[in-house]
Amino acid sequence: MAKVVVPSSLKHDLFFQEETVTLAGQPSLVASPYFIYELQGNEAPWENPSFYLKTVQDTYQFIQPVIEMKFKEKDKEIEQMMKAVIALFFMSLFWSNHEPVVLNDWKEKVAAFEVKPLNAEERLSFVLARPFSYQAYRQMDALMTEQQKQFAKHSLLSNHKK
Template structure:
């Protein structure tokens, strides 16, 4: 698999630093970066993929248990990944790639399908990513977004 330097628009203190590279489909925002750089033809958001939601569902009990045991260092990577998965899910359920983090609030605000007050709630989670209250907020955001994605899919089928 080809390694690429993380594009400037995806540099964010929570996810990627200058000079970081991605090389695997499991890296956060891999498909979105590849599309931005015209490196791959795969566009999972075109079909509104639920993969990011499923990843979180598989990890959420482990995160909850790590918080319960007060293992803050162990929870960091999982929370970072889960926040990235939510951002991916939010854009992909709108059939759009993640645009990166420049003007991120405006991109989120312009989405058609999104949870109530997602801009403020996601901002809080991203500012305090390793707190239990952020995990609870993230779980709620995923639940609401998944419901909205399913309702939207039903409406479009009619």
């Protein structure tokens, strides 16, 4: 276990309330602390996004039915799960554009991205304003699907140009 200072680029109240976080021995994409690759600095998924985005997508596909059930049951655990989904989307969005996740000033970064869902900034703002609502979850589900399609399309076109 190692203590790491949260870089200013990742400071966002939804994900980090402390100045430092403890990294567990077994890192996870869906447990706090989120954005482990940006925090550790050992690997850079944004340099080779195809491999890592498959892991992000598989992880989302695995937890998605659980979230549906938790909303139906009005389970308190939904807050932690929604944080995980939002974190997964940020990873997908930024890594698809060959960038590490940046949470402060994310809107400006996302505005310049080539690979993103339609109206991503407005839709993500809606989600971050009410992150634990069912409407936010439905929006995240749509955004995850659209981001996956955008990345696949971009990858095909990039490979076609080579």
